[in-house]
Amino acid sequence: MSRCKAAVLVLSAGGLVVLLGGVGIAEEPLRYGFGRPPTDAEIGALNIDIDPTGAGLPPGRGTVQQGTAIYANKCATCHGPTGTEGPKDRLVGGHGLLATEHPVKTIGSFWPYATTLYDYIHRAMPLNAPQSLTPEEVYSVVAWLLHQNDIIPADAVIDAKTLPTVKMPNRAGFVSDPRPDVPFR
Amino acid sequence: MNSPDQEKPIPSNRETPEEEPVGRRTWLTRAVSAMGLSAAGLIAPSLLSAAEQNHSDPTRVPGRTPSPYGSRASTETAQRLTTATHSLTPHQVLHGIITPSALHFERHHNGVPMIDPDQHRLLIHGLVERPLTFSMNDLMRFPSVTRTLFIECSGNSGKEWNGPTGKTVQDTHGLMSTSEWTGVPLMTVLAEAGIKPEAAWVLAEGSDSAAMTRSLPLAEVLKDALLCYAQNGEALRPEQGYPLRLVLPGWEGNTCIKWLRRLKLGTAPFMTREETSRYTDLMPDGTARQFTFVMEAKSVITGPSGGQRIEPGFTEIRGLAWSGRGLVKTVEVSTDGGRTWQPAHLQGPVLPQCHTRFRFSWSWNGEEAILQSRCADETGYVQPTRAALVAARGVNSSYHYNAIQSWKVDRQGQVTNVQV
Numbered sequence: 001m002s003r004c005k006a007a008v009l010v011l012s013a014g015g016l017v018v019l020l021g022g023v024g025i026a027e028e029p030l031r032y033g034f035g036r037p038p039t040d041a042e043i044g045a046l047n048i049d050i051d052p053t054g055a056g057l058p059p060g061r062g063t064v065q066q067g068t069a070i071y072a073n074k075c076a077t078c079h080g081p082t083g084t085e086g087p088k089d090r091l092v093g094g095h096g097l098l099a100t101e102h103p104v105k106t107i108g109s110f111w112p113y114a115t116t117l118y119d120y121i122h123r124a125m126p127l128n129a130p131q132s133l134t135p136e137e138v139y140s141v142v143a144w145l146l147h148q149n150d151i152i153p154a155d156a157v158i159d160a161k162t163l164p165t166v167k168m169p170n171r172a173g174f175v176s177d178p179r180p181d182v183p184f185r
Numbered sequence: 186m187n188s189p190d191q192e193k194p195i196p197s198n199r200e201t202p203e204e205e206p207v208g209r210r211t212w213l214t215r216a217v218s219a220m221g222l223s224a225a226g227l228i229a230p231s232l233l234s235a236a237e238q239n240h241s242d243p244t245r246v247p248g249r250t251p252s253p254y255g256s257r258a259s260t261e262t263a264q265r266l267t268t269a270t271h272s273l274t275p276h277q278v279l280h281g282i283i284t285p286s287a288l289h290f291e292r293h294h295n296g297v298p299m300i301d302p303d304q305h306r307l308l309i310h311g312l313v314e315r316p317l318t319f320s321m322n323d324l325m326r327f328p329s330v331t332r333t334l335f336i337e338c339s340g341n342s343g344k345e346w347n348g349p350t351g352k353t354v355q356d357t358h359g360l361m362s363t364s365e366w367t368g369v370p371l372m373t374v375l376a377e378a379g380i381k382p383e384a385a386w387v388l389a390e391g392s393d394s395a396a397m398t399r400s401l402p403l404a405e406v407l408k409d410a411l412l413c414y415a416q417n418g419e420a421l422r423p424e425q426g427y428p429l430r431l432v433l434p435g436w437e438g439n440t441c442i443k444w445l446r447r448l449k450l451g452t453a454p455f456m457t458r459e460e461t462s463r464y465t466d467l468m469p470d471g472t473a474r475q476f477t478f479v480m481e482a483k484s485v486i487t488g489p490s491g492g493q494r495i496e497p498g499f500t501e502i503r504g505l506a507w508s509g510r511g512l513v514k515t516v517e518v519s520t521d522g523g524r525t526w527q528p529a530h531l532q533g534p535v536l537p538q539c540h541t542r543f544r545f546s547w548s549w550n551g552e553e554a555i556l557q558s559r560c561a562d563e564t565g566y567v568q569p570t571r572a573a574l575v576a577a578r579g580v581n582s583s584y585h586y587n588a589i590q591s592w593k594v595d596r597q598g599q600v601t602n603v604q605v
Contacts, residue, residue, distance in 0.1 A: 032326070032327060032377060034319065034324075034327065034377060035317035035378075036317065037316060042318060047310070047449070048396070051451065051454075051456060098471035103467055110461075110462060112456065115456070116456055119398075120457070123396040123398070124395045130295065174473050175472045176474070177476055177478070177479075179585075180564075180566055182576075182577045184561075184565070184567035
């Protein structure tokens with residue numbers, strides 16, 4: 001009997017820990033002491049994400065002109081000479097077709113944030129050598145793609161300061177999840 | 186495929202070569218000689234297999250010795266259907282609710298990485314009190330949890346938006362599987378680092394060559410997310426994220442980041458490519474729904490299903506039902522294209538965010554029939570017809586297709602994929 005009571009107490013304490021650990025609650029939850037603090041170098045090696053504020057964008061800059069050669073060398077095989085031919089994802093064009101029977105989703109017609117371009121190209125492209133491009137190369141390819149999509153002029157410079165300010169045409173095209181959206185009995 | 190240990194059992198220390206069991210071929214030769222020619226002639230046709238003309242009566246031949254790691258019977262052939270980027274589970278030949286680990290569907294965005302678990306680390310940083318890095322051993326020391334859960338790619342059945350496309354249930358519904366997952370609650374590990382009050386989203390990142398990333402709303406995932414290191418009782422399969430994956434009960438498979446290496450807490454979504462350009466649902470008005478995480482209730486008849494052929498008489502209709510919102514409450518079956526419905530039997534245990542096996546006894550009279558199943562979950566939500574789903578979302582949203590599946594049985598008993 002007393003054993004059962006003890007078990008209940010432990011469970012209650014466990015529940016309390018979970019509650020106190022919730023977002024925004026300042027109380028200190030149970031800690032086990034596992035893991036160790038990472039070094040700055042360890043964090044730096046993995047901290048590659050770029051969010052819409054541009055936080056984390058590295059020094060360096062790129063131009064449309066530089067991007068022309070890099071795109072031709074590293075990207076055109078999969079995405080086509082002008083970014084429209086494929087065979088892989090179409091990157092350019094498709095403006096104004098999202099609400100039609102045959103929508104075309106490209107960087108220009110669909111992507112809401114320009115910073116995602118830096119993040120994704122750096123982390124995952126080219127497919128056969130991800131994370132091989134230098135910051136200058138990534139900035140330049142981003143510049144070329146934005147220019148091909150008529151979003152920036154031919155003489156624009158893309159860097160940590162300018163990239164987050166680029167306004168993407170479909171920035172307002174996203175809505176939150178309204179499901180369940182299909183009526184049921 | 187036979188593993189080497191099957192063909193050449195490694196003798197244990199106690200087994201010297203002289204003590205090896207008599208070979209099956211030798212044994213049968215001796216046995217047949219002892220029986221005499223006429224007796225051997227009589228039993229030979231039934232005793233001898235086509236492949237190995239000597240010894241197929243298992244009661245007369247010593248069997249194989251134990252093996253260090255098992256494999257299925259060599260006559261079993263169920264397999265995943267593979268493409269360059271994914272593979273599909275063959276639900277038409279599976280039973281119960283657990284998908285064998287070797288047949289669990291795959292979806293990866295630049296191949297399956299090879300990761301040394303001793304070198305693998307999980308980094309937690311961003312809006313935490315104490316950034317921490319954990320080894321696999323660290324993570325396995327925490328209190329653990331085991332849950333049996335489905336994982337469904339939000340692209341499962343996606344080709345059916347454009348009309349009946351898949352020939353088999355493997356084609357139409359193969360991007361989902363169920364496993365028993367074991368790991369540590371995300372809450373436990375994040376509490377170790379200390380969540381700062383302003384943290385609202387968490388970025389999860391994999392260490393594959395896509396460095397797959399998704400942003401997840403922190404309050405939601407703290408409820409039940411698991412950092413899993415085991416699947417069906419053993420370490421994760423490489424294609425399922427070995428040595429560590431995130432499992433979010435009931436959410437689209439892409440959010441269950443595999444080969445998990447990093448969790449970064451922030452105030453807002455990070456807007457990665459996989460939550461903007463991809464995994465968003467385009468509507469007829471040109472807007473796209475974003476962060477559509479939950480997989481809504483869905484069911485499918487796995488047999489009889491496309492590509493199979495049935496005989497008149499008793500046929501057990503079998504299938505799977507599941508809901509990302511919780512428990513499956515009911516499954517109904519129609520054999521007349523949705524005009525009339527009858528309740529199916531649910532096989533227990535019925536678990537939340539898990540496949541539920543259903544069965545329905547049917548006698549096929551040889552006439553044309555259209556077989557359907559529809560489920561309802563504990564929220565009252567009922568799986569929609571294709572017409573209702575398309576009316577709400579059009580046909581260009583790519584993801585989250587959960588309409589009722591129809592299989593037509595023609596007078597020859599042949600089953601095909603149709604939409605009604």
